[in-house]
Amino acid sequence: MDTLSTILDIKNGNLTATELAARAMEAIERKEPSIHAFITVAESALSAAKSIDKKIALGENAGLLAGLPIALKDNISVKGMRNTCGSRMLANYVPPYNATVVERLLAEGAVICGKTTMDEFAMGSSTETCFFGPARNPWDTSRVPGGSSGGSAAAVASGEVLAALGSDTGGSTRCPAAFTSTVGLKPTYGRVSRWGLVSYSHSLEQISPVAPDVLGVAALLGAISGFDSRDATSSELEVPSYVEEAKVQPGKFRVGIVKEFFGEGTDWKVARTVREALEKIKELGGSLEEISLPSLRYALPTYYLIAMSECSSNLSRFDGLRYGFRLEAKPNESWDELFSRTRAIGFGEEVKRRIILGTFALSAGYYDEWFVKAAKVRTIIIRDFLQAFKSFDVLAGPTMPCLPWKIGELADPLSVYRMDIDTVAVNLAGLPAISIPAGFADGLPVGLQLIGKHFDESFLLRVSYGYEQITEFPKNIPVN
Amino acid sequence: MAEGSGVRRFTVSDLRKYAALAKIKLESSEEVRLASELGDILGYFEKIKEVDTANVEPTYSVAGAENRLREDRPGACLSQEEAIANTGEKEKGYFKSPKAF
Numbered sequence: 001m002d003t004l005s006t007i008l009d010i011k012n013g014n015l016t017a018t019e020l021a022a023r024a025m026e027a028i029e030r031k032e033p034s035i036h037a038f039i040t041v042a043e044s045a046l047s048a049a050k051s052i053d054k055k056i057a058l059g060e061n062a063g064l065l066a067g068l069p070i071a072l073k074d075n076i077s078v079k080g081m082r083n084t085c086g087s088r089m090l091a092n093y094v095p096p097y098n099a100t101v102v103e104r105l106l107a108e109g110a111v112i113c114g115k116t117t118m119d120e121f122a123m124g125s126s127t128e129t130c131f132f133g134p135a136r137n138p139w140d141t142s143r144v145p146g147g148s149s150g151g152s153a154a155a156v157a158s159g160e161v162l163a164a165l166g167s168d169t170g171g172s173t174r175c176p177a178a179f180t181s182t183v184g185l186k187p188t189y190g191r192v193s194r195w196g197l198v199s200y201s202h203s204l205e206q207i208s209p210v211a212p213d214v215l216g217v218a219a220l221l222g223a224i225s226g227f228d229s230r231d232a233t234s235s236e237l238e239v240p241s242y243v244e245e246a247k248v249q250p251g252k253f254r255v256g257i258v259k260e261f262f263g264e265g266t267d268w269k270v271a272r273t274v275r276e277a278l279e280k281i282k283e284l285g286g287s288l289e290e291i292s293l294p295s296l297r298y299a300l301p302t303y304y305l306i307a308m309s310e311c312s313s314n315l316s317r318f319d320g321l322r323y324g325f326r327l328e329a330k331p332n333e334s335w336d337e338l339f340s341r342t343r344a345i346g347f348g349e350e351v352k353r354r355i356i357l358g359t360f361a362l363s364a365g366y367y368d369e370w371f372v373k374a375a376k377v378r379t380i381i382i383r384d385f386l387q388a389f390k391s392f393d394v395l396a397g398p399t400m401p402c403l404p405w406k407i408g409e410l411a412d413p414l415s416v417y418r419m420d421i422d423t424v425a426v427n428l429a430g431l432p433a434i435s436i437p438a439g440f441a442d443g444l445p446v447g448l449q450l451i452g453k454h455f456d457e458s459f460l461l462r463v464s465y466g467y468e469q470i471t472e473f474p475k476n477i478p479v480n
Numbered sequence: 481m482a483e484g485s486g487v488r489r490f491t492v493s494d495l496r497k498y499a500a501l502a503k504i505k506l507e508s509s510e511e512v513r514l515a516s517e518l519g520d521i522l523g524y525f526e527k528i529k530e531v532d533t534a535n536v537e538p539t540y541s542v543a544g545a546e547n548r549l550r551e552d553r554p555g556a557c558l559s560q561e562e563a564i565a566n567t568g569e570k571e572k573g574y575f576k577s578p579k580a581f
Contacts, residue, residue, distance in 0.1 A: 096562040190543045203541050229550065233543035301525040312502060319503070321575055323566035335580040340505035352504055356495065357518055359502040370525070375538030377531050382539060413517060414524055430542030 003068070003162050003216030004243070010056070010067035017056070017067030017111060020162075021049035024069035024113050027160045034480055036135050037145075037155035039074045040082045041114040049111045063109030065223055070105065071155040071164040074115040075122055076207060077196040078102050085198050086118040086130035086148075089318050089325045089346035099196020100231070101165060101207050101224040108223045113161050116151030120348045121315065122167055122200045124148050125175055125419050126405070129350045134407055137179060138478035139444055143404040146176030152210050153180040157478055163220055164210045169201050170303050171399075171423025173208035174435035178399035178447020181437040181473065183217045183464065184210045188455045189430030190235040192221075193228030201310040202233075204303070204427040214436070214465040218242035221457060237455055245458035246465040250284055253393040253463070256291040261397025261422045261449075269441035274398045277438035277448045277467075281396070284466040291392065293384045296425050298377050303424035304417060305361055305374035312358030315351070318343065353413060382429045389453050394463060398422055399435040399447030426451055434460045437473035490519035 001009075009015040028041055042048075049069075055062040072078065075085045077095035079102075084090045098106070105112070117127050117135035127134045127150035137145040138158040145154040149166025153176030156164050166173035168186035177184025186208045197207055209220035222242040228234045257278065262271050278288060319339045320326030325346035329338045347355070361370040388395060401421055410416050426433040431451055438448035448467075452460040495515040499506050506514065560573050569576040 093566055096558055096565060229548075232548045233541065235543070295531070298528050298531055301528045304521075305525055305528070316503070321567065321577055322564075326568045329578050333578055335578045336503070337505070338578050340500070340503045343503055344505045344507070347504070352499075352506075353514070353518060353521070355502045355504065356498050356514075357521060360490075360494070360498045360518075360522075363498065363501065372538050373528055373531075373533060375540055376533035376536045377528050378539045379536050380531065380533070382542070412520075414520060417521075417524075 002213045003211050004219060006162060007065060007068055007219070013056070017049040017052040018046065020067055021045045021069055021111050021113070024161050027158070028113065031158050031160055031480065034136060034141050035138060035154050035158050035160070036133060037116055037151040037158065037160060038071065038114045039084055039086065039117055039132050039151070042081060042112050045069070045111055045113045052109050052111065063107060065105065065219060066109030068110045068163055069113045069161045070110045071113050071116045071152055071161045072102070073118050073149050073152050073164070073166045075118060075167060075198040076101060076165055077198070078112060078115070081112070081115060083115065083198070084132070085122070086120045086132065087347065087351070088131045090323070091131070091325065093323050095196070097196065100193035100228045102196065104224050110223070116149070116155055116164065118151055119148035120351050121198070121311070122148040122169055122172055122205075123311070123350050123354055125171065125416055126410070127151060128407060129348055131348060136407070137404050138480040139180065140404070141480055143406055143444070144179065146179035146400070146404060148172040149208070149210070150176045153177055153182050153184065156180070156182045156210050156212055158480055159477075162211070163216055165220070165224070166208050166210055167197055167205050168208040168427065169205040170307060170427050171420050173210060174399050174423050174433060174447065174449060175420070177210055177435040178449070179404040179445055181445035181478070182210055182212055183214055183434065183436050184208060185217050185221060185434040185457065185460070186426060186432060187221060187225065187457060188235075188432045190233050191225050191432070191455065191457065193226075193231040193234045195228055195230040199314040201307040202314060203310060204307060214246055214461060214468045215243055217434070218246040218461050235455070240458055242457060242461055246461035248462050250286070250459065250462040250466055252285045252287070254391065255281055255286045255288050256388055256392035256395045257288055258296070258395050258397045259290055259292040260296040265418060265421065266398065266401040267403060270398050270400070270402060270446050273439045273441050273446040274448055278396060280467060280470055281463065283470055284463065286463070291388055291395070293388060295377070295381045295384045299381055299425035299428060300417065300421055302374045302377045302381065303420070303428055305370055306378065306428070308354045308358035309361045309371045310358070312355045312362060315355055318346065320346065350413065378428045381425055385425070385429045385431060393459060395451040397449055399449040403441060403444045403446070422449060430454065432457045432460055434464050436464045436467060490515050490522055
């Protein structure tokens, strides 16, 4: 059953929030040994669900998401619930406050079922850098679910929960959505408050919804969007009713098929599946035309230079003093020595690589050559996108250039970075983008990525919902 | 960054310098491998130098760089107890640090 019908069933008394939460807890207990989507399961879910049922019984407004079992990526702060960011550094960190999105979800009656497996500090595309071990893909548990929000997507795909939030810095929600045949939407930069999201690369990341269907994503996006005085980059633009917007027919529209997204390194089976999916977009009224955005060739190094630079600054707060992992001090050990030892052990390999390279790119003598250069190339990439949107309503291509790989298969860092080739440019430009199920190749999910104009999530949802109506994607169920 | 036979490399001494700036004390056993990995990554990043960025302004934020000002009014905040709840070492309601100098 789809997400909104389930919410409606609770509202109408055909199902209780407690029954639904109990079902989620039972599914989590049964599936976690093979999926490992969760780092922490919320013991509080059942009692939270009971209080929702009480509200409904009393005729009180229980919210638009009343009773919806949801999982949150383990970098989104929930007061009193362990928040590890997939790192030894924060293995015992318990936030004393709720993220803005958590306040909003709770106000709408969502039931938090736990915190999900992620690449350490969201640095990765597979969850393999998680200190607590990787999550596994419900379609084939020997393979990665994508990342870094892999646990959130795996929890939705396996049916443990009905919805989840991830974060998307360079594709971290769209990638796992593509790899698990779920829907994941990266909102326009500024659409959703980042307050309470543990920061990795602040100019690129957005908290992003994942659900089995388009209307589920629309409902979540509506709940979490909007201005927040605690995030100075959040937008004051009005939040439309995304569920209603999604149901509007898209009419005639122009789709730009981005040539660079089918470039060297793209698995031909992925390309074929995506082209077949695009043919169905025609049935909705879309006209297809190829377009080239030459600057996208530089998106990957530009993205990594900016992300690494920002992370070297953002992760400097983890010094073991105020929170997080801290080694025992040796006699007479200085602040500098103790915290340098603490950070060497508290952070994993990938995090250290990015912090050190980011420190280099921001250092005197190299700042202009690397960081400022990347920031200038970013400007050119943004210009190319804005130019393209003069001729097209949406841009399209594969979400990922490949099928989900085997756990442990990609050993060197650069070969993992290259898998982000089709997702990172969207973050550089701050555009909204969605990954929807395109079909399967070799029995594994493939994602179709649609990119929209700034703050035009509504149009992406219309096309996606229309596509969902004429395809079978919500009916596919993974074996695990 | 040392230059050797026309190819830029990230040397072990570069690695030590930037790891120290980042307050990460590496084990000597991991230095050679890490320097080589970071060198490969930087080598890949070199590609952006092909792009002509003359007269192009850098973008540091896509949200616009306007300051948002508000009146300075006291609001809800964490209690001292909550603020220090996650530290391993505390004394008399304060974070306890090793000596800084």
